[in-house]
Amino acid sequence: MGQTFTGLLRAVRARTGQGGGGTARPEPTAALRLCGDYLAGLAASGPMSDARQTRLVSAIGGLTTACGTDGDELFDALLRTGQRALEAGGETETRLALDIAVEATGLRSRSKGAWRLRGSALDALGRRDEAVEAYERHLALQQNPAAAEDIVRRIATLKDLEACLHEAAGLLPEADGTRLRALHNAPAGQARTAFAEVVRRHTAEGGGLADPGVRRLTTLYAAHRRLLDRDRMADPLLGGAEPLGVTALRRLVAGRSVCLVAGAPRIADEERVPGSALGKLIDGYDLVVRCDNLPAAGPRTDLHAVTLRGDTPWTGPVWNRRAGTRLVFGDPLPHWRRSLRARLVAGAQDRVGDASLRHPLDDPALLGEDGWGPRTGTAFTVLRLLDFLDAADRLDLIGFGLPGQLLPREREWVTARATHEDETEMRTTLR
Structure with a gap:
């Protein structure tokens, strides 16, 4: 080596x-x-x-x-x-x-x-x-109770898994029930296979799904299998949040003035000052877009875009800062789904981008552009998406002239399409 x-x-x-x-x-x-x-x-x-x-x-x-x-x-x-x-x-x-x-x-x-x-x-x-x-x-x-929400949810999931096995064991002869209970402390693959075999055997012996006991056993197996793959959610409907596809996103921005605000500390500090010119400028837009890490409290966010990073993105902090719409970019699809289940918080958003919006730059059904790799920033991803939809009445960037806010190729793209730039307001206008 x-x-x-x-x-x-x-x-x-x-x-x-x-x-x-x-x-x-x-x-x-x-x-x-x-x-x-x-x-x-x-x-x-x-x-x-x-x-x-x-x-x-x-x-x-x-x-x-x-x-x-x-x-x-x-x-x-x-x-x-x-x-x-x-x-x-x-x-x-x-x-x-x-x-x-x-x-x-x-x-x-x-x-x-x-x-x-x-x-x-x-x-x-x-x-x-x-x-x-x-x-x-x-x-x-x-x-910090907020930092422990995922552990509380995981404990509840493990207890639900045990409850499924315990109830299913009560529907079986004693010997089979004992073996089924023991699966609670077995590797997931072994538990999945052994439980499936029990269901197949008792379905064949018990007269199929016409038997109420067999139907209940099958229901418990399905719940156990689902919980092995995914943690439970306290509110699967996320407080009534609606899924948002490409068409719905276009309707959301159509005819509105939109600004994408950089996450630079200088921008955040100036915006927090009561009555600041920058704060008034941003508040004048119909739709305010921010990306990735949001402060625990602060100025309004109408659309929050975030990109999943790392091998286990579902282990990141929950998205509990209030936003009207939340777009989550990421691949592969199983990681994206698991991250949404683990990190979305009920009531923290009214709309959540669906799978059609999870990787817009290289999706052949959407932009399908070559050359934008995994390092592409969240801000540029959402900017390119909004520009492609061609629905906003005005699309501006605030603070992206500062160093480190865009990668060189992203900056070249913005510079080539900018119609106006005001250094005093730190504003770049695309349309």
Whole structure:
């Protein structure tokens, strides 16, 4: 795997073998030893091609470097390594994440991050009862209820899974019921397959769906299967939010003045000043568009656009800032759907963009333009979409002349189509 990888493996081995005098500082020696074993296994398996494994190896390097440093820095590196192991997704990596989490909770029993990691690793391994206990330890330490909504939802999902199995077991002979209950603490694939086999057998033996017991068993299986794949939602209808497609979006902006406001700190600071010229300028538009991270409170947002990033975008913070319309850009489709279920908040929006709007730039049914890669910014994506719809009476950008707001190719596109630019107002007019 190369000299760098070999050097890292040697460094990990050296750390696990060090001893003697010096300052007594608790270090995750068991975790380091397990990381060394993991690196040795990778070295024996040949070249790495998985980006998630590469990030894990990098995190292990950071953990090794942090040994002997400040306790907080070392502990953060330990949790980061565990999280990267969990994100890697394989069984070996998930078990490594659990082992790291166990040591982390041993080192700091009041670390909410360590207990969350432990719960997530147990959950991924199908050890759901233990996962609930770890999640509840996390909740007991969590001071910010908003940051724990996903954990509360996950605990409810795990309890619903158990309730499905318990009720289904009551419809079966004792031996089958006992086996079915045991599936609650089995890996998802095993639970899915075994439950399906029980349903097939009892459907054939019980006279098919004409039997009320068989119908109920089938309903419980469907609910269990759905919950294995997706967490429950407190409000599946999201407070009555309407799905928004391309045609509905065009109607929303038709004949209206629209401004897209940059997320630069300078813009936000000036806009917050009571009676500021910039604030009055933005308030004069019919539709105000903002992108990605929104402040907890502040000026109005009529349309919020956000792009999903990373391997697990559904784990990001929820979108709880009020917006009339929310557009979520992302691919692939399963990740997009899961992210909407996990991060949308009931009552935080009136309309949600549907799947037809999730990747407008390269969708052949919409723009279908080549050359706009995954690094394309959210602001440019929504700008290009609104320009393509050709429905707004006026389309302006506020603050995008500032450095860092657009990528070079995006800026070239804007410059080529701008009809007016006012540096005093930081406004660029496209139409």
